[in-house]
Amino acid sequence: xxxxxxxxxxxxxxxxxxxxxxxxxxxxxxxxxxxxxxxxxxxxxxxxxxxxxxxxxxxxxxxxxxxxxxxxxxxxxxxxxxxxxxxxxxxxxxxxxxxxxx
Amino acid sequence: xxxxxxxxxxxxxxxxxxxxxxxxxxxxxxxxxxxxxxxxxxxxxxxxxxxxxxxxxxxxxxxxxxxxxxxxxxxxxxxxxxxxxxxxxxxxxxxxxxxxxxxxxxxxxxxxxxxxxxxxxxxxxxxxxxxxxxxxxxxxxxxxxxxxxxxxxxxxxxxxxxxxxxxxxxxxxxxxxxx
Numbered sequence: 001x002x003x004x005x006x007x008x009x010x011x012x013x014x015x016x017x018x019x020x021x022x023x024x025x026x027x028x029x030x031x032x033x034x035x036x037x038x039x040x041x042x043x044x045x046x047x048x049x050x051x052x053x054x055x056x057x058x059x060x061x062x063x064x065x066x067x068x069x070x071x072x073x074x075x076x077x078x079x080x081x082x083x084x085x086x087x088x089x090x091x092x093x094x095x096x097x098x099x100x101x102x
Numbered sequence: 103x104x105x106x107x108x109x110x111x112x113x114x115x116x117x118x119x120x121x122x123x124x125x126x127x128x129x130x131x132x133x134x135x136x137x138x139x140x141x142x143x144x145x146x147x148x149x150x151x152x153x154x155x156x157x158x159x160x161x162x163x164x165x166x167x168x169x170x171x172x173x174x175x176x177x178x179x180x181x182x183x184x185x186x187x188x189x190x191x192x193x194x195x196x197x198x199x200x201x202x203x204x205x206x207x208x209x210x211x212x213x214x215x216x217x218x219x220x221x222x223x224x225x226x227x228x229x230x231x232x233x234x235x236x237x238x239x240x241x242x243x244x245x246x247x248x249x250x251x252x253x254x255x256x257x258x259x260x261x262x263x264x265x266x267x268x269x270x271x272x273x274x275x276x277x278x279x280x281x
Contacts, residue, residue, distance in 0.1 A: 008230055015226050022222050026215055033211055040204040049197050052138040053267050057201070060260045067256055071249045078242050086235050
């Protein structure tokens with residue numbers, strides 16, 4: 001029974017680690033999406049897109065950078081921090097079970 | 103008050119006419135993009151066609167009246183200029199098309215990110231995570247998902263704005279063809 005518990009806790013720590021890695025990767029993807037938007041705008045600017053129409057697209061880019069960095073912050077504050085906290089809790093439980101086995 | 107009426111009706115006749123007269127007086131070539139400086143941003147979404155048409159028609163009228171006052175006659179160079187302008191519009195329309203494609207790709211990418219995260223949480227649940235851990239994570243995922251919806255809506259609005267710029271450029275291209 002305790003072995004099962006140990007195994008389950010160890011699995012959960014493993015999953016916490018992969019989820020944390022996943023979330024870090026996800027934030028990386030969001031960064032790259034935001035960079036893509038900026039690059040697309042730069043491309044328009046470099047190709048000499050109409051100066052009168054460009055400010056509207058620059059404003060759109062600002063909006064997008066803002067909304068995507070809000071999401072990146074949300075993932076860091078809420079999701080990554082939560083997974084980290086759970087991971088520490090499970091690790092503590094694992095240590096307790098292992099301690100009582102000794 | 104006059105401004106509110108202008109925004110409501112989308113009537114930019116006066117601005118168009120005055121700008122046309124001024125440009126002719128200063129001996130500047132026709133430049134209808136001054137419309138985008140004269141227009142109130144609200145008219146990008148409200149009565150845009152009327153604002154655009156009233157400005158452009160009256161710009162032409164003002165410009166022509168300015169020429170009549172000076173008793174000058176068009177020369178053949180203007181036809182060549184109009185063709186160059188037309189080519190330029192086509193180029194800008196192409197650029198916008200590329201931009202739109204990129205926005206669509208971003209939209210797809212954002213949806214993919216959401217799906218992947220959901221799968222990750224499902225996998226955690228099936229790996230035997232206790233409900234105490236999974237339920238709050240699912241709640242957090244809902245907030246995450248609504249933020250993705252927000253981004254999706256914003257990209258859709260941006261797509262509309264790009265569409266409106268494309269329409270404006272198409273209209274200007276059509277005018278350049280007539281001239």
